[in-house]
Amino acid sequence: MQEMKKTIIELDSVVFGWTEGQPVLNIPELSVASGERVFLKGPSGSGKSTLLNLIAGIHTPRQGSVRVLGEAVHHQGSAWRDNFRADHIGLIFQQFNLLPYLSVLDNVMLPCLFSKRRKARATERYGSLEEAATQLLKHLGMVSDALHGRGVTRLSIGQQQRVAAARALIGSPELIIADEPTSALDSDSRNGFLDLLIGECDLSGSTLVFVSHDSSLEAHFSQIISLRDINHAEELV
Numbered sequence: 001m002q003e004m005k006k007t008i009i010e011l012d013s014v015v016f017g018w019t020e021g022q023p024v025l026n027i028p029e030l031s032v033a034s035g036e037r038v039f040l041k042g043p044s045g046s047g048k049s050t051l052l053n054l055i056a057g058i059h060t061p062r063q064g065s066v067r068v069l070g071e072a073v074h075h076q077g078s079a080w081r082d083n084f085r086a087d088h089i090g091l092i093f094q095q096f097n098l099l100p101y102l103s104v105l106d107n108v109m110l111p112c113l114f115s116k117r118r119k120a121r122a123t124e125r126y127g128s129l130e131e132a133a134t135q136l137l138k139h140l141g142m143v144s145d146a147l148h149g150r151g152v153t154r155l156s157i158g159q160q161q162r163v164a165a166a167r168a169l170i171g172s173p174e175l176i177i178a179d180e181p182t183s184a185l186d187s188d189s190r191n192g193f194l195d196l197l198i199g200e201c202d203l204s205g206s207t208l209v210f211v212s213h214d215s216s217l218e219a220h221f222s223q224i225i226s227l228r229d230i231n232h233a234e235e236l237v
């Protein structure tokens with residue numbers, strides 16, 4: 001018998017706008033099952049980052065519900081949402097948001113300072129946090145240990161991207177959210193990075209939601225979501 005996949009993200013009748021009466025998002029429903037590799041596309045300014053921020057509990061909707069891993073994120077206060085995000089969601093930002101005064105390894109281990117759960121999972125799988133960070137960096141293509149003690153400001157963009165991905169993946173969070181993390185790379189590097197990222201999500205059992213303008217990347221993904229198709233904001237204006 002085929003195992004039923006758990007729903008990891010579920011949006012119901014979600015409305016979000018920065019100003020009352022000016023909705024950016026009106027999403028009647030959106031559902032993502034555990035293990036999916038989701039490609040979220042849409043024109044610039046259409047609300048992709050805003051949607052990611054709703055899923056990550058950085059913003060909350062004006063109306064409707066956002067459930068992640070079965071939890072009603074929209075009902076919770078900001079401290080609860082911060083803890084939930086630290087435990088269950090790995091974020092890769094467009095600008096990577098690495099801490100410039102920390103080394104490569106310390107940047108990768110950072111989420112484990114905020115989440116006992118992720119620290120325990122990383123240690124259980126790799127023996128120590130340093131080993132977890134080292135192995136993740138290797139799997140993601142940072143093969144030279146010589147870079148690991150280096151400050152992140154002295155890395156190439158491609159190397160910074162690998163550090164940001166390893167930081168998101170450490171401690172195997174159930175959900176990885178990536179906002180255009182390949183936009184600064186050439187197409188060979190983009191495809192190579194995506195193969196490594198998806199391979200690592202498979203190993204850690206993480207669901208991936210990935211935003212990009214670049215439709216040529218779609219072939220890597222199991223579910224393609226066009227924000228235009230699911231967002232009915234103009235019907236509310």
Ligand SMILES: Nc1ncnc2c1ncn2[C@@H]1O[C@H](COP(=O)(O)OP(=O)(O)OP(=O)(O)O)[C@@H](O)[C@H]1O
Binds near residue numbers: 044
């Ligand atoms: N902090 C903010 N305050 C007010 N308006 C905002 C804020 N952030 C974004 N917006 C507006 O919300 C809309 C959606 O922005 P969003 O960043 O989600 O789009 P996007 O699809 O991710 O764009 P891009 O592909 O260019 O990154 C845009 O009209 C944008 O100007």
